[in-house]
Amino acid sequence: MPAKAKILALSIMYAFCLSTAAETLAQQPSITGHHQTPSSETQMDMPPVKKIGQGIFRLGTIQINKRTGSITFPARVNMDHGLVEYLLVKSTGKTHESVLRTEVDPYYLNLAFLLLGFEGTTSPLAQQGASDIPTGDPVKIDLIYHNKKGSVRSSAKAWLMKKKNGTDGIPEMKWLYTGSVVQQGKFMAQLQGSIIAVFHDPAALIDNTDPDGNNDEIWFVNQDNVPPEGTDVIVKISAIR
Secondary structure, eight states: OOHHHHHHHHHHHHHHOSSSSHHHHHTTTHHEEEOTTOSSSSEEEEEEEEEEEEEEEEETEEOOOOTTTTTEEEEEEOOOSSSSSSEEETTTEEEEEEEEEEEOOHHHHHHHHHTOOOOOOSSSSTTTOSOOOOEEEEEEEEEEEEEEEEEEEEEEEGGEEEETTTTEOOOOOOOEEOOOOOEEEHHHHHHEEEESSSOTTTTTSEEEEETTOOOSSSEEEETTOOOTTTTTTEEEEEEEE
16 A cells, blocks of 8 residues: 555544544644645645544545444446446546446545555455456445435445356455555556456456456446436445454
């Protein structure tokens, strides 16, 4: 994990321990000041951290719940049919092959994971589409949206369809927070906008355990479960303890 990300995350965690009010958190220089991301030579503004409840904090549009070990943030349906390689990317990433897109920066999502004690993998995949099974911290991913009948909550894998050897079905994959990788000083999740991979990708923050994750020709949007393109979605990622 990038050293600067670790330092910043520790600074925020220290502020969490010392502060019991959002106003105090917002006054911490390490939280609201400028810092350099591992993926760019330019400066990014660190969103203010606000305490909004007991053990619940907000980092920009990311909600961090320390009691439940969960992170929630907004996204939108990007594809409601077709071949995909990702469940979720940043809006500046590979949107031509992702079910969902979000405006949230992977860099700040990673800080949220670090704040909750996630560590990621120590043995990242060598390349995209590697045949090895990724390692990391197991997580549960839920997708929440509203339709005419009310709120709908689905497991992330239910929005995918695996088509192989003439059979179709919802994959039995498990999700893992791997934490992405740093290459030549660049934090690849931020650089490429890769957040949740279906086709194995070491640059993504989250990958999966499916043995067919090295095949980029079998993963499709599950049109029976995915709402129309443009639908607002809340992504909830929780630690499996």
